[in-house]
Amino acid sequence: MLTMAGRMAQLGTESAFEVLARAKALEAEGRSIINLGIGQPDFATPAHIVEAGRKALADGHHGYTPANGILPLREAVAADLHSRHNVTVSPDQVLAVPGGKVTMFFAMMMFGEPGAEIIYPNPGFPIYESVIRFSGATPIAMPLYEEAGFSFNAEEVLAKITPRTRLIILNSPANPTGGAVPRRELDRLARGLEDHPHVAILSDEIYGEMVYDGAEHVSLLTYPALRERVILLDGWSKTYAMTGWRLGYGVWPESLFAAAERLAINCHSCVNAATQYAGIAALTGPKEPSRKMVAAFAERRRYIVDALNSLPGVRCATPGGAFYAFPNIGGTGFDSRTLQGRLLDETGVATISGTSFGALGEGYLRFSYAASLAALEEAVERIRGWLGRQDNARAKRA
Ligand code: PLP
Secondary structure: OOOOOHHHHHOOOOHHHHHHHHHHHHHHOOOOOEEOOOOOOOOOOOHHHHHHHHHHHHOOOOOOOOOOOOHHHHHHHHHHHHHHHOOOOOHHHEEEEOOHHHHHHHHHHHHOOOOOEEEEEEOOOHHHHHHHHHHOOEEEEEEOEHHHOOEOOHHHHHHOOOOOEEEEEEEOOOOOOOOOOOHHHHHHHHHHHOOOOOOEEEEEOOOOOOEOOOOOOOOHHHOHHHHHHEEEEEEOOOOOOOOOOOOEEEEOOHHHHHHHHHHHHHHOOOOOHHHHHHHHHHHHOOOHHHHHHHHHHHHHHHHHHHHHHOOOOOEOOOOOEOOEEOOEOHHHOOOHHHHHHHHHHHHOEEOEEHHHHOHHHOOEEEEEOOOOHHHHHHHHHHHHHHHHHHHHHHHHHO
């Protein structure tokens, strides 16, 4: 009989991968599936980036690199942050890691332990709550409000801070809601956090370059009073359609960098060398492919928000960023999990139950609109037909 460590029972998961498996199984049975469940761009990595990775392999970049990443990559990150946010970051604070997730795992393992509290967005990326629990810390939910465009309320968040709070996790633009926190709300939170110098801040800005009209992405790095405590999480997965390359980075305060690098050395040694060269090409090369992709998302967003709002029992706030819509489905009479399952089984449309992103996601479904307009239209019409049939059946029973 094998005995695993008790903490393994605390580890959650990302049910997008389970929905993907079920969708694939249905597809294998010959069903027509429209997958709006998975959170990755439906675009190929731009050709010049692929070419840089290929060339790096051909040029013999086959060995280990420094654990923190090759210097030109870290310099490119620092230059990119300067051009996007007008902030100065030393390449020595940049830790290249295999994907965005690694920075969040490291931050939570660094600060989480029994007795510690970590504040995290709910509904939010499911890995936050999962790894907080895994670390032994107590997860403290930061509620996000539909009526506020899925922003938090700064006063409410600040009131949750106790002497045990070690870390607060922010994510804007957000998964799963698409919410982008308005500058004034972030200003209020930042000002309040100045009074709590024992709290570190993990700012997950992986969707930072996907914001749409009116919305704004404000980086936590732009608050000088907090710079000594902000860990920035960013990466290439979304902006450059590079989810499978596994490349991300953290910008760590000087006081935490050595500990983060030590976690990297214990865990993965370094990022795949060729991928790092591809990452340089992404940051220093033409940005047109990324811009085109974001323009396509903007068009799809316009369509899907209107279309979802036209469905009976569904109400959809306009998301400020990322590529997710998070409609309120309370009026359909179904709970989120049931609706997710029945839509997949009975219409072939894969979505993700809001409860996969935390208890406060009940009453919502996540739609990824990283899919063609034609696929989105077909999905909405299938759902409209299905909802209509449920209404008819209900009317007959009444
Ligand atoms: N942070 C958020 C909010 C995400 O939605 C994701 C991916 O879905 C990640 C981080 C992780 O990205 P990566 O695939 O680069 O690990």
